[in-house]
Every structure is written in C-alpha cells, then in structure tokens.
Amino acid sequence: xxxxxxxxxxxxxxxxxxxxxxxxxxxxxxxxxxxxxxxxxxxxxxxxxxxxxxxxxxxxxxxxxxxxxxxxxxxxxxxxxxxxxxxxxxxxxxxxxxxxxxxxxxxxxxxxxxxxxxxxxxxxxxxxxxxxxxxxxxxxxxxxxxxxxxxxxxxxxx
Amino acid sequence: xxxxxxxxxxxxxxxxxxxxxxxxxxxxxxxxxxxxxxxxxxxxxxxxxxxxxxxxxxxxxxxxxxxxxxxxxxxxxxxxxxxxxxxxxxxxxxxxxxxxxxxxxxxxxxxxxxxxxxxxxxxxxxxxxxxxxxxxxxxxxxxxxxxxxxxxxxxxxx
DNA sequence: TATTGTTATACTCTATAACTATA
DNA sequence: TATAGTTATAGAGTATAACAATA
Numbered sequence: 394x395x396x397x398x399x400x401x402x403x404x405x406x407x408x409x410x411x412x413x414x415x416x417x418x419x420x421x422x423x424x425x426x427x428x429x430x431x432x433x434x435x436x437x438x439x440x441x442x443x444x445x446x447x448x449x450x451x452x453x454x455x456x457x458x459x460x461x462x463x464x465x466x467x468x469x470x471x472x473x474x475x476x477x478x479x480x481x482x483x484x485x486x487x488x489x490x491x492x493x494x495x496x497x498x499x500x501x502x503x504x505x506x507x508x509x510x511x512x513x514x515x516x517x518x519x520x521x522x523x524x525x526x527x528x529x530x531x532x533x534x535x536x537x538x539x540x541x542x543x544x545x546x547x548x549x550x551x
Numbered sequence: 552x553x554x555x556x557x558x559x560x561x562x563x564x565x566x567x568x569x570x571x572x573x574x575x576x577x578x579x580x581x582x583x584x585x586x587x588x589x590x591x592x593x594x595x596x597x598x599x600x601x602x603x604x605x606x607x608x609x610x611x612x613x614x615x616x617x618x619x620x621x622x623x624x625x626x627x628x629x630x631x632x633x634x635x636x637x638x639x640x641x642x643x644x645x646x647x648x649x650x651x652x653x654x655x656x657x658x659x660x661x662x663x664x665x666x667x668x669x670x671x672x673x674x675x676x677x678x679x680x681x682x683x684x685x686x687x688x689x690x691x692x693x694x695x696x697x698x699x700x701x702x703x704x705x706x707x708x709x
Numbered sequence: 710t711a712t713t714g715t716t717a718t719a720c721t722c723t724a725t726a727a728c729t730a731t732a
Numbered sequence: 733t734a735t736a737g738t739t740a741t742a743g744a745g746t747a748t749a750a751c752a753a754t755a
Binding site: 632659 | 716
C-alpha cells in the first residue's frame with residue numbers, strides 16, 4: 394500500500410495537535426446523518442404514532458413469527474429488560490401478542506394480531522415513501538447500496 | 552430516468568406489504584454503524600473520561616476561540632439549556648472557561664485554559680488512533696471520503 | 710420587546726441488579 | 733445452577749417553559 398500525501402504543497406505542514414475539521418470526523422458526520430434520517434422517520438410516522446424501535450419489532454415479528462422475546466430484543470440490540478415496556482405498548486395497541494410457549498413455559502413467542510397484520514400495510518406504505526425520500530437525498534439506489542455497504546463495514550465487531 | 556426492475560425473474564412478484572430486510576433499511580444500518588463507532592470512541596476515551604459532545608465542544612473552541620455559548624451549542628445541535636451543564640463540567644475540570652464579553656454583557660465567550668490547551672494534545676492523539684481504526688474498518692481513506700460525502704447528503708435539511 | 714444564559718422539569722433511551730417461574 | 737421474562741431504578745440525552753440580566 395502506497396502512502397500518498399493528501400496535503401497541498403503550499404499549505405503549512407500539519408502538526409499532531411491540529412484540531413480536526415468536524416465535517417471530516419466519521420463519528421460526527423455519522424451521528425448528524427442518523428439524526429436527520431430519524432427525524433424524517435419520526436415526522437413520517439407521527440400520524441401512526443410509531444417509533445423506530447416499534448417499527449423494527451413489528452417488522453421482525455412479521456418476517457419470522459414465533460420468535461422468543463429475547464431473540465427479537467437481541468437482534469435489535471435492545472436489553473431484554475427494556476424490551477418489556479416496548480412489547481407492552483404493542484400488545485396494548487392490539488398490534489402484536491405474546492403467546493406462552495408449550496415447550497418452554499418460561500418463554501413468550503411473539504406474533505402479530507390480525508389487526509397488526511392489517512396495520513403492516515399502512516406501515517409499509519409510510520415507510521416506503523420515507524425510504525424513497527432518503528434514497529432521493531443520496532442520489533439513487535446505487536448510492537444507497539454503496540452507503541449500506543460502507544456502513545456495514547463499520548458495524549458489529551464487539 | 553429509466554426504471555430497471557431489480558427482481559430475479561424466478562422470484563415471486565413483490566407485493567406492497569413485503570417486510571423489508573432490516574439490513575437494507577438506511578436508518579437502521581445507519582443507527583447500528585453510529586452506535587458501533589461511538590462505542591469505539593467511548594472505549595478509546597474511557598481513560599480521559601471524555602464524551603463525544605465534550606470532545607466536539609473542546610474542538611470547536613480550539614478552532615475558533617471566543618465564540619459565544621449559544622454559537623457553539625447551535626453548531627452541535629445542542630439546546631442552549633442543555634449546554635450549561637456540559638460547559639460547567641469542562642470548566643470544573645479546568646479545561647475551558649467562560650469569559651464575560653465586554654461588548655455584550657449578557658453573553659459568555661468561550662476559551663481553552665492553558666491546561667485545556669495541554670489536554671488537547673492528548674485528546675488528539677487518542678482521537679487519531681480511534682479515527683485510524685475506523686478508516687481501517689472502511690478500507691482506507693478513499694472509502695472514508697466516499698462515506699462522508701454520502702452522509703452529508705442525508706443531513707441538514709430542516 | 711428580544712436575547713443570553715440559566716434553572717427546573719419531564720420524557721425517552723439505556724444499563725444494571727434483583728426477583729419469579731420455569732428448566 | 734442457569735435461563736426468560738419481569739420489576740425497579742439510575743444515568744444519560746433531549747425538549748420546553750420561565751426567569752434574571754442585559755440589549
């Protein structure tokens with residue numbers, strides 16, 4: 394790997410204590426982008442009163458019904474203790490439900506209610522317009538794919 | 552603009568209520584990446600007991616000393632009410648200070664202390680190793696630049 | 710009247726310890 | 733003894749309203 398200096402030859406040599414420009418700091422730019430995307434999500438789902446975590450839970454249950462609470466929670470990086478209130482909310486709204494598993498009576502398997510299935514259609518319609526808006530910001534699906542690939546490289550190495 | 556179907560001809564036609572794969576959802580992948588980068592930041596700065604917001608504040612003060620509290624706060628998207636405790640902490644640690652502005656006696660201009668200037672060298676050294684690690688995850692500086700450019704497109708359209 | 714910094718407060722998200730019922 | 737779900741609680745981060753000093 395060759396090291397090519399990125400500095401303008403006219404510019405003064407950088408010292409080690411040069412403050413980095415905020416707009417080039419990965420974590421900072423990442424955070425600002427995430428807040429902006431989440432804000433658009435929140436605005437989009439204000440009428441449905443659905444938060445990102447709730448969207449993700451419903452989506453995961455729909456994709457694979459019957460999974461245990463702790464399985465869904467872990468996939469989303471939510472501590473099982475914090476998942477309880479989240480699931481309580483979805484259950485009170487009649488969108489999803491806990492079922493006692495006959496094999497292991499400690500665990501709850503999660504399912505959508507018929508009302509929840511119906512809600513999903515609305516949810517996806519709203520999500521799709523939100524996601525299309527984000528793809529438009531990026532410049533198209535090819536850029537979205539590039540972004541997702543780069544973001545995956547940053548994630549998940551605990 | 553032409554619309555090219557991305558579907559496998561063998562695959563069943565997608566309905567409007569198909570649950571999207573989580574790993575393709577921009578907001579979700581973005582959030583996971585941000586948490587992972589921040590976790591590395593927090594681990595890196597555990598010894599210096601410095602949080603991302605504190606790092607950003609010190610960095611902005613160093614880049615442009617004398618700015619008002621509300622100016623620094625606004626650049627970082629922090630409400631001025633919430634900035635007070637943050638600045639109190641930096642002041643109590645002797646890293647930065649408020650100075651009464653002679654022109655406008657309502658406002659405080661922010662500066663690093665001599666101890667704060669000294670702290671910056673340590674801070675940048677730690678930050679640099681963190682940032683290099685993130686660039687390594689991405690695959691190099693070219694990928695970092697591509698990522699930053701894509702993230703900028705997602706941000707800041709309030 | 711408007712603005713700067715401040716206080717108080719509330720709400721969300723997150724993290725940990727301890728409990729219960731099952732295994 | 734260990735695990736799944738639960739409760740209680742504490743700590744960040746964030747949002748709003750109201751106040752004092754100053755413009």
